[in-house]
Amino acid sequence: MHLGPALTSTLDLIDRWRKEDTYPFFPVVSEAAATRAVIRSGRQDAGSRAEQRVTVLASADYLGIGHHPDVLRGATDAVRRFGTNTYGTQAVGGFTVLHHALEEAVAAHFARPAALLFPTGMQANLGVLATLAGPGDTVLSDQFSHGSIVMGARLSGADTRTFRHNDAEHLDRLLADVTTGRRLVVVDGLYSAHGDLAPLADLAEVAERHDALLVVDEAHSGGALGENGRGAAELLAVEDRVHVVTGTFSKAFASTGGFVCAGERVIDALRHSAGAYLLSLGLPPATVGAALAAVGVVRREGADRRAALARNARTLRSLLHRAHVDTADSAAHVVVVPTGLVDRTARIARALARQGLLVTPLLPPAVPIGAARLRLGVTAGHTDEDLALAARLVAAALAHDPR
Numbered sequence: 001m002h003l004g005p006a007l008t009s010t011l012d013l014i015d016r017w018r019k020e021d022t023y024p025f026f027p028v029v030s031e032a033a034a035t036r037a038v039i040r041s042g043r044q045d046a047g048s049r050a051e052q053r054v055t056v057l058a059s060a061d062y063l064g065i066g067h068h069p070d071v072l073r074g075a076t077d078a079v080r081r082f083g084t085n086t087y088g089t090q091a092v093g094g095f096t097v098l099h100h101a102l103e104e105a106v107a108a109h110f111a112r113p114a115a116l117l118f119p120t121g122m123q124a125n126l127g128v129l130a131t132l133a134g135p136g137d138t139v140l141s142d143q144f145s146h147g148s149i150v151m152g153a154r155l156s157g158a159d160t161r162t163f164r165h166n167d168a169e170h171l172d173r174l175l176a177d178v179t180t181g182r183r184l185v186v187v188d189g190l191y192s193a194h195g196d197l198a199p200l201a202d203l204a205e206v207a208e209r210h211d212a213l214l215v216v217d218e219a220h221s222g223g224a225l226g227e228n229g230r231g232a233a234e235l236l237a238v239e240d241r242v243h244v245v246t247g248t249f250s251k252a253f254a255s256t257g258g259f260v261c262a263g264e265r266v267i268d269a270l271r272h273s274a275g276a277y278l279l280s281l282g283l284p285p286a287t288v289g290a291a292l293a294a295v296g297v298v299r300r301e302g303a304d305r306r307a308a309l310a311r312n313a314r315t316l317r318s319l320l321h322r323a324h325v326d327t328a329d330s331a332a333h334v335v336v337v338p339t340g341l342v343d344r345t346a347r348i349a350r351a352l353a354r355q356g357l358l359v360t361p362l363l364p365p366a367v368p369i370g371a372a373r374l375r376l377g378v379t380a381g382h383t384d385e386d387l388a389l390a391a392r393l394v395a396a397a398l399a400h401d402p403r
């Protein structure tokens with residue numbers, strides 16, 4: 001079958017990486033604890049079963065609650081009560097009291113009137129954008145917005161415009177050109193491939209001046225930033241200027257699944273017309289039970305865990321700086337280390353895994369061409385020894401493989 005030039009060149013690259021033993025993706029995990037895992041370490045093309053114990057800096061369990069006893073109990077109790085699946089879409093029978101309770105809990109957590117659950121955070125973004133915008137409208141997003149925002153904007157059929165990263169003045173100029181239809185401005189609260197925060201106060205000011213809705217994806221910031229864990233909008237004191245919050249339970253909330261928090265009418269509109277919601281079955285009970293318990297843990301223990309997370313992020317950044325490793329614009333717990341070229345990034349990520357450190361290589365299209373990087377996902381659960389090991393190994397790997 002002819003796959004076309006783009007897919008063929010991707011497959012050629014992957015084949016070469018497998019042969020060179022630098023392929024860094026899909027590590028096969030056979031054991032996982034909070035910040036430790038065991039992965040298969042052998043050459044993938046040789047079918048090796050050799051194993052390697054690694055320290056994980058590639059997770060988004062930012063508050064370190066993925067193995068919290070309350071969260072484990074939330075999942076297992078839900079399975080005992082409802083089984084492993086729901087027997088229909090949420091609209092016609094798959095909406096349990098747990099789903100209902102989680103909607104209420106996540107709305108309360110983000111101090112919003114209402115919330116809607118989606119199978120994934122990606123679908124939450126698709127659902128919001130494709131439902132709230134349509135042909136004749138305009139969706140304006142940051143050039144580094146998550147791929148699901150880009151896809152949602154396209155799916156909506158609206159005009160799509162991209163403003164320069166974190167550039168409120170550019171957004172202002174683009175909005176000045178939009179004369180008809182609804183305007184939606186969509187940004188990430190914390191950029192997962194750049195590590196910096198959106199300048200939400202400036203963006204809100206521009207959005208208000210042009211009568212645009214402001215949608216903020218708090219995937220990496222929800223639970224993890226702000227005095228009460230309500231994310232970047234809380235941290236930057238602009239919650240009342242953000243109309244819609246999207247997010248995921250797959251990071252600080254230690255489960256999976258997406259959500260949208262907004263006013264009652266917006267949520268009712270999404271509930272009854274978002275294809276990304278209605279066309280998939282609801283989340284499985286274990287996932288909902290875990291997320292519901294996690295929201296409770298975040299409420300009770302979040303302040304201490306967020307303080308530990310911020311401390312660990314600061315420690316890792318300063319250890320890296322002391323070892324002369326650049327962390328670009330990283331401002332929080334997503335610590336980004338520029339590596340430049342794709343091949344070098346793959347080699348370094350694979351070498352680090354072999355030495356016992358799992359990090360995330362970020363390659364185009366997730367980042368600009370020539371600007372590949374490693375992402376080090378700090379959590380509240382990392383020890384000072386973990387962070388020292390990470391900084392030492394990353395600095396040595398960069399020095400060993402100069403650009």
Ligand code: PMP
Pocket residue numbers: 120121122123125146148188192217219220247248249250256257258
């Ligand atoms: N938004 C952002 C900013 C993300 O980084 C991600 C996933 N990594 C998502 C949305 C999608 O979340 P999910 O994994 O729940 O689909």
